[in-house]
Amino acid sequence: MSGQSAGTELRLDGICEGNELCVHAAPDLVVFDEDAGRIEVLVAHPDAEQLPRAQRAVDSCPLRALSLSAPLAQGSTP
Numbered sequence: 042m043s044g045q046s047a048g049t050e051l052r053l054d055g056i057c058e059g060n061e062l063c064v065h066a067a068p069d070l071v072v073f074d075e076d077a078g079r080i081e082v083l084v085a086h087p088d089a090e091q092l093p094r095a096q097r098a099v100d101s102c103p104l105r106a107l108s109l110s111a112p113l114a115q116g117s118t119p
Protein backbone atom coordinates (compact mmCIF):
# COMPACT_ATOMS: atom_id res chain seq x y z
CA MET A 42 0.00 0.00 0.00
CA SER A 43 1.36 3.45 -0.81
CA GLY A 44 0.57 6.87 0.61
CA GLN A 45 1.33 8.12 4.07
CA SER A 46 3.66 6.10 6.20
CA ALA A 47 1.56 5.46 9.28
CA GLY A 48 3.29 6.48 12.47
CA THR A 49 6.26 8.12 10.79
CA GLU A 50 6.60 11.61 12.16
CA LEU A 51 9.08 14.33 11.27
CA ARG A 52 9.52 16.72 14.14
CA LEU A 53 11.82 19.33 15.60
CA ASP A 54 12.68 18.32 19.13
CA GLY A 55 16.07 19.88 19.67
CA ILE A 56 17.79 23.24 19.51
CA CYS A 57 17.79 24.65 15.97
CA GLU A 58 20.47 27.18 15.07
CA GLY A 59 18.77 28.07 11.79
CA ASN A 60 21.54 27.16 9.37
CA GLU A 61 18.85 25.83 6.99
CA LEU A 62 20.76 22.70 5.97
CA CYS A 63 17.58 20.69 6.40
CA VAL A 64 15.63 23.21 4.32
CA HIS A 65 18.01 22.63 1.43
CA ALA A 66 17.56 18.87 1.84
CA ALA A 67 13.77 18.97 1.94
CA PRO A 68 12.35 22.39 0.99
CA ASP A 69 8.85 20.99 0.67
CA LEU A 70 8.88 19.52 4.17
CA VAL A 71 10.54 22.15 6.35
CA VAL A 72 10.77 25.92 6.09
CA PHE A 73 12.79 28.52 7.96
CA ASP A 74 10.70 30.77 10.18
CA GLU A 75 12.56 34.07 10.36
CA ASP A 76 10.51 35.39 13.26
CA ALA A 77 11.11 32.32 15.37
CA GLY A 78 14.73 31.95 14.22
CA ARG A 79 14.25 28.23 13.62
CA ILE A 80 12.64 25.92 11.16
CA GLU A 81 9.03 24.89 11.10
CA VAL A 82 7.98 21.42 9.99
CA LEU A 83 5.46 21.74 7.17
CA VAL A 84 4.77 18.05 6.71
CA ALA A 85 4.76 16.19 10.01
CA HIS A 86 3.77 12.89 8.41
CA PRO A 87 5.71 12.47 5.16
CA ASP A 88 4.30 10.03 2.65
CA ALA A 89 6.33 7.31 0.94
CA GLU A 90 7.53 9.68 -1.77
CA GLN A 91 8.57 12.35 0.75
CA LEU A 92 10.18 9.99 3.23
CA PRO A 93 13.67 9.86 1.63
CA ARG A 94 13.85 13.66 1.71
CA ALA A 95 12.65 13.69 5.31
CA GLN A 96 15.46 11.30 6.19
CA ARG A 97 17.97 13.50 4.34
CA ALA A 98 16.75 16.51 6.31
CA VAL A 99 17.24 14.61 9.58
CA ASP A 100 20.70 13.44 8.51
CA SER A 101 21.73 16.93 7.42
CA CYS A 102 21.21 18.52 10.82
CA PRO A 103 24.52 18.82 12.68
CA LEU A 104 22.68 19.38 15.95
CA ARG A 105 20.38 16.36 15.59
CA ALA A 106 17.48 18.73 16.20
CA LEU A 107 15.23 16.93 13.74
CA SER A 108 13.98 13.43 14.25
CA LEU A 109 12.00 10.94 12.24
CA SER A 110 10.10 8.34 14.18
CA ALA A 111 10.17 4.78 12.92
CA PRO A 112 7.09 3.71 11.01
CA LEU A 113 4.73 1.35 12.75
CA ALA A 114 4.75 -2.19 11.45
CA GLN A 115 0.96 -2.13 11.31
CA GLY A 116 -0.29 -2.27 7.75
CA SER A 117 3.13 -2.13 6.14
CA THR A 118 4.39 -4.80 3.81
CA PRO A 119 7.94 -4.85 2.51
Ligand code: SF4
Pocket residue numbers: 053056057058059060061062063064079080101102103104105106107
Ligand atom coordinates in the same frame (compact mmCIF):
# COMPACT_ATOMS: atom_id res chain seq x y z
S1 SF4 B 1 19.65 21.60 9.94
FE1 SF4 B 1 19.11 21.51 12.12
S2 SF4 B 1 19.96 23.38 13.02
FE2 SF4 B 1 19.89 23.63 10.78
S3 SF4 B 1 17.94 24.67 10.36
FE3 SF4 B 1 17.57 22.45 10.18
S4 SF4 B 1 16.88 21.79 12.24
FE4 SF4 B 1 17.83 23.82 12.43
